[in-house]
Each structure stands twice: as structure tokens, then as C-alpha cells.
Amino acid sequence: MDRYLLFRKNTNGDIYFEVVAMWFNGNPEYKLSILVFDNKGEFKSSLLSDGKKDYPSSIEFLNHNGNLSRTLGGTLCTETDWYSCVYFHGISLGCNYNYTTRQCLDLPDAGGGIPSIPKPVGNPKFSYTDIAALRFTHFYVSPPANRLIHDLPKYLSCFTINNSSNYSVSVCVKQPIPNSRIVISDAYGHRSPAELDLQTLTVGHAFLTFSQTSAGLPAVTRSVGFYPGTMVSSFIPETEGAVADNSNLPYTISVTFKVSAAQFKTMLDAFMAQVRGPYNLNWNNCTTACIDVVNTVGLKIPRTAGTWPLGGGPNPADLGEDMRNFNSDKTIAKVLNGGKSPENSAPCN
Structure with missing residues (x-):
């Protein structure tokens, strides 16, 4: 069960808060059960959600053995632990426990029968389902420390630019x-905010593989991706950038373009320039780096912007689908069913 402290302001400017308890109930249609308590711990309302909208519900309808059913009395309690936490530039410096509050609700025995679930009423500006969507904001997408590239020009210096x-x-x-x-999504392929495993959230990744082949010489290959240097989320979308070695990294789709020596040099320079700036989840992320760098030579890859709570922008999900359908006279290979980027070759000194 997840619990949230929701601060709200009414039309008079008065600020008050609610305690919102929600849990994934196992029902295939109405996945989320929601209880709302006021600032005195008194029960206010009960709702069900399909992951998109709130459906007003009687408190009598809760989940039982994987099904929505009429509850025959009893008490439902939630406990909230309160901490004081200190953060600096998105990095936690520790938390101190303060106290625990307990909210309990007596569930009435209202008789038998299971009425139908009521349909949504009106189109309110606020939805408690939006709170569940904020689970999306708890993710961290920095690369493993042992893959970080601290000297990008050196990492790419083994390429030579010539007409042969x-x-x-x-x-x-x-x-x-x-x-x-x-x-x-998460490691289990869940899509609904109510179902997501917060420990395995993934937004995917996009990266570039640069390759040079020359007659009589070893091929040169380097794969590289752009990452945030510290924690990033919809609440804290910007941080310093980082680059990492993305060789031997799994992908869903890969599209390879043949380019001239001058275009290749232009893209190398463009990548090194772009990753010197800050990483921003909405407008300068791993996906925008790939799109912007490749488009410097006129390939015109689509820049589709998706949305997420409190933000939006180009992302691996949309880029993957765009690349799946993208055609160019420079395309020389497409892998549509997954694979791995090649190992780095020809070490640079």
C-alpha cells in the first residue's frame, strides 16, 4: 500500500491536506483502490481507478481474494511514518524518524449484493489517479561507474578522417x-502506474555506434551514450551530464546509416559539443542527443515528444517506433528484433 500526503488549496486560498492511501487490488479493470482521509484522520471518500480516471465508489466495495466485493464490516487501518530529510542537489544526506500516525476506518456491514461500479461523474480538473502517476518520478538513469568515459576526445581519437x-x-x-x-515500464513489463515496481523502473535508453573500416586495417568501433551525472526525475529534471561506453549493450532496434568522411566528422564533433551541456530529462537527454547529432547531416529523424507526469519530450519509446518506420537512402542495415551493440575495437592510445 502506498500513502501520500496531499496538500491542496481551496478557492479562498486556504491550504489543507489529505492523507491518500492506495493499493493495487488485482482487479483487471479497476486496478487501483483509493481511500482519502482529511487532516484529522477522518474518512472522506473511496474511489476506484482504471489507471486513467477516478470512479467514485462506496467504501463497501474493497478487494477480497482478487475481486471487488461488498465488505461485511471490520476495520481498515493505515500507518504513516513521518521523517525529516535533507537533500542537496538531489542527493539524500539522510533522514531522521519523527513519529508515526495511524488512521483507522470502521467498515459498515451494509448487507448483501454487489452493485455495479458507478461510472465517472463529470470531468474534474483534479484526479487522485494523478498521484499514482507520480510513481513515475522515482527513477535514476545514470550508467554504471565502470562504464563512465572521463576523457571523451581520447575515447574517440582512434578514428581517422580520410577519403579511402x-x-x-x-x-x-x-x-x-x-x-x-x-x-x-519496469522489469516485469508493467504499464499502469499502480502496478509499477519502483525498484526496477526503466525509461529505456538511446545511444550511437560509430564505425570506420579501412582496407588492410582493423575496423574501429565505438558506442557511446549520454546520461545524467546524478539523480534525475520529473521533479529534478536537470543535472550535470555524463557519457558512458555503450559497447556490448542490448537494444530493441538499431538502424545503421552510411555516411561520408565529412559527415562522420561532423557527427563526432556534434556529439562532443552536445554532451558538454547539462542533461535535462525534457529537452537534452540520451534520445535528443542521438536525434540532434544524426540530423546535423540532414537525415531528418523524427523528433516525437512523449509525455510523463510533470514533463515530456523525446524518449526511447517513441524514437524506437519512429526508427522502425524510418526510411532513408543512407540506410544500410536495420535490426528490428533486438540485439547488442558491438564490442569496441582498435584501442585508442
Whole structure:
């Protein structure tokens, strides 16, 4: 069960709060049960949600053995632990426990029968379902420390630019859910905010693989991606950027383009310039880096912007679907059913 402290302001400017308790109830249609208490701990309302809208419900209808049923009395209690926490630039410096509050609700025995679930009433500006969507905001997408690239020019310095070599660039995309524009999922493929496992949230990733082949010489390959250097979320969308070695990394879809020596050099320079700026979840992320760099040579990859709570922008889910349908006379290879980026070759000194 998740519990949230919701602060609200009425039309007179008075601020008050509610305690909102919600849990995934196992029902395939109305996945989320919601109870709302006022600032005195008194019960206010009961709702059900399909993950998109709130459905007003009698408190008599709660989940029992995986089904919505009439509750025959009893007491439902929730406990909330209160902490004081200190953060600096999005990094937790620790929390101190203060106290615990307990809210209990006596459930009446209202008789037998299971009436139908009421339909939504009106189109309110606020939905308690939006609170569940905020579970999306608890994610962290920095790369493993052992893959970080601290000297990007050196990492890419093994490429040489000449008219006798062949050059290519691959756009590789790991979607949260293959073949889907669902922006955020978890390790189990869940889509509804109420179902998401907060410990395994994923937004996917997009990265580039640069390759050079020359007659009589070893091929040179480097894969690289753009990441946030510290925690990022819809609440804290911007931080310093970081780059990482993305060789041997799984992807959902990959599209490879043949480019000239001059275009290859232009894209290398564009990538190094773009990742010097801050990482921003909405407008300068791993996906925008790939799109912007490749489009510097006129490939015109679509820049589809998805949405998420408190933000939105280009993302791996939409880019993957766009690349799946993207055609160009420079395309020399497409992998549509998943694979891995190649190992780095020809070490740079």
C-alpha cells in the first residue's frame, strides 16, 4: 500500500491536506483502490481507478481474494511514518524518524449484493489517479561507474578522417517495452502506474555506434551514450551530464546509416559539443542527443515528444517506433528484433 500526503488549496486560498492511501487490488479493470482521509484522520471518500480516471465508489466495495466485493464490516487501518530529510542537489544526506500516525476506518456491514461500479461523474480538473502517476518520478538513469568515459576526445581519437575509409553510424534504441510507445515500464513489463515496481523502473535508453573500416586495417568501433551525472526525475529534471561506453549493450532496434568522411566528422564533433551541456530529462537527454547529432547531416529523424507526469519530450519509446518506420537512402542495415551493440575495437592510445 502506498500513502501520500496531499496538500491542496481551496478557492479562498486556504491550504489543507489529505492523507491518500492506495493499493493495487488485482482487479483487471479497476486496478487501483483509493481511500482519502482529511487532516484529522477522518474518512472522506473511496474511489476506484482504471489507471486513467477516478470512479467514485462506496467504501463497501474493497478487494477480497482478487475481486471487488461488498465488505461485511471490520476495520481498515493505515500507518504513516513521518521523517525529516535533507537533500542537496538531489542527493539524500539522510533522514531522521519523527513519529508515526495511524488512521483507522470502521467498515459498515451494509448487507448483501454487489452493485455495479458507478461510472465517472463529470470531468474534474483534479484526479487522485494523478498521484499514482507520480510513481513515475522515482527513477535514476545514470550508467554504471565502470562504464563512465572521463576523457571523451581520447575515447574517440582512434578514428581517422580520410577519403579511402568507409564510415557508418548506428542509432540504437532500448525501448521500455518493445514495439510500444509506452514511455516508462519496469522489469516485469508493467504499464499502469499502480502496478509499477519502483525498484526496477526503466525509461529505456538511446545511444550511437560509430564505425570506420579501412582496407588492410582493423575496423574501429565505438558506442557511446549520454546520461545524467546524478539523480534525475520529473521533479529534478536537470543535472550535470555524463557519457558512458555503450559497447556490448542490448537494444530493441538499431538502424545503421552510411555516411561520408565529412559527415562522420561532423557527427563526432556534434556529439562532443552536445554532451558538454547539462542533461535535462525534457529537452537534452540520451534520445535528443542521438536525434540532434544524426540530423546535423540532414537525415531528418523524427523528433516525437512523449509525455510523463510533470514533463515530456523525446524518449526511447517513441524514437524506437519512429526508427522502425524510418526510411532513408543512407540506410544500410536495420535490426528490428533486438540485439547488442558491438564490442569496441582498435584501442585508442
